[in-house]
Amino acid sequence: MKTVKVYSTSTCPYCHMLKDFLKERNIPFEDVDVGADRESAQEMMDKSGQIGVPVIDIEGKIIVGFNKEEIIKELGI
Amino acid sequence: MYDLIIVGAGPAGITAGIYAARKRMDFLVVTQDIGGQAALSWDIENYIGYQFITGMELVKKFREHLEQFKVGIKEGEQVNLISRYKDTILIETDKGNYESRTVVIASGRKPRRLGVDGEDGFKNRGVTYCATCDGPLFAGRDVAVIGGGNSALDAVLQLSKISGRIYLIDAAPQLRADPVMVEKAEKSGNVFIYNNTMVERIFGEKFVQGISVSRSGRTEDLDVQGVFIEIGSFPSSGFVNDVAKNDTGEILVNCRNETSVPGIFAAGDVTDVPAKQIIVACGEGAKAVLSAFEYNNKHA
Numbered sequence: 001m002k003t004v005k006v007y008s009t010s011t012c013p014y015c016h017m018l019k020d021f022l023k024e025r026n027i028p029f030e031d032v033d034v035g036a037d038r039e040s041a042q043e044m045m046d047k048s049g050q051i052g053v054p055v056i057d058i059e060g061k062i063i064v065g066f067n068k069e070e071i072i073k074e075l076g077i
Numbered sequence: 078m079y080d081l082i083i084v085g086a087g088p089a090g091i092t093a094g095i096y097a098a099r100k101r102m103d104f105l106v107v108t109q110d111i112g113g114q115a116a117l118s119w120d121i122e123n124y125i126g127y128q129f130i131t132g133m134e135l136v137k138k139f140r141e142h143l144e145q146f147k148v149g150i151k152e153g154e155q156v157n158l159i160s161r162y163k164d165t166i167l168i169e170t171d172k173g174n175y176e177s178r179t180v181v182i183a184s185g186r187k188p189r190r191l192g193v194d195g196e197d198g199f200k201n202r203g204v205t206y207c208a209t210c211d212g213p214l215f216a217g218r219d220v221a222v223i224g225g226g227n228s229a230l231d232a233v234l235q236l237s238k239i240s241g242r243i244y245l246i247d248a249a250p251q252l253r254a255d256p257v258m259v260e261k262a263e264k265s266g267n268v269f270i271y272n273n274t275m276v277e278r279i280f281g282e283k284f285v286q287g288i289s290v291s292r293s294g295r296t297e298d299l300d301v302q303g304v305f306i307e308i309g310s311f312p313s314s315g316f317v318n319d320v321a322k323n324d325t326g327e328i329l330v331n332c333r334n335e336t337s338v339p340g341i342f343a344a345g346d347v348t349d350v351p352a353k354q355i356i357v358a359c360g361e362g363a364k365a366v367l368s369a370f371e372y373n374n375k376h377a
Binding site for chain 2: 009010011012013014015016017020033034035036038041045049050051052053064066067068069
């Protein structure tokens, strides 16, 4: 199983959709609230080169936004 | 050949899908996202049955309702062209082509761009069109909100609790937003309102560092890390040329949701129906499918 990290904010609808999708597919993931945690926000900006949520890190592969198709491809599900 | 293709999956498109499923139509939903503008609404207090619900929760319920039925949903797919050839409606997307006897266009509206230098280059590098999504990322930072309507003030009030200085930049002499919101912003202490002010450009290096604004011939640079653009929206109707539209691009529909082209129906915020409300869009989506169903029966 690939390591998955989600950068999100508590208010962002697409973040919730993304996390619901991962839960539906039984994909374990680490969830970081970049609205509350400045260090993680900086980490997300460094990794993705942008400021916008959600960002998903699938073992080093960075996908910005809830791009279902890309995520499915990357996870091989 | 499908009986129906629904373009969009906001309140109008999802309701259309539920009605089409119950009519046992052979149909497909083609959409970029689920929920549309409703997903981004913060507090919803006028959708009947819920005294209060967030856009996110309401959209989740809409989706669950639709997915009770076995529905083909093509998510993340962009429609490029809809046209009619003989009795068939042709739908061309970025992923393929479809043929259908009818189509319901429920593609909604998209945020309007400001059209200044730096806007595209700094998109998601400080420039955002979704305060609900990205607001918390600008905690403690100075930001600008562009616009003067309720959506701009909504962004200002969300940000005023978490951000540093907030510059509200409005091109008009007076804010259009509800006075109760303007009063709250004025009282917050960290909101600076610039009326009669135009944004000239957005600048920075990797991320936004500031904006240049001009007011009565004088230009000023404001140091901000975030730029929230809330200057309204435009109908997402560019992919259909043959139907009649009004001068803002809204698709003209009659009380049966028929457009000027037989077999092409439209519903929700993409149409010229004046009330842009979730509950109205839902009703219009239902009406459009019932009309499409009737049309197919007549032309069987």
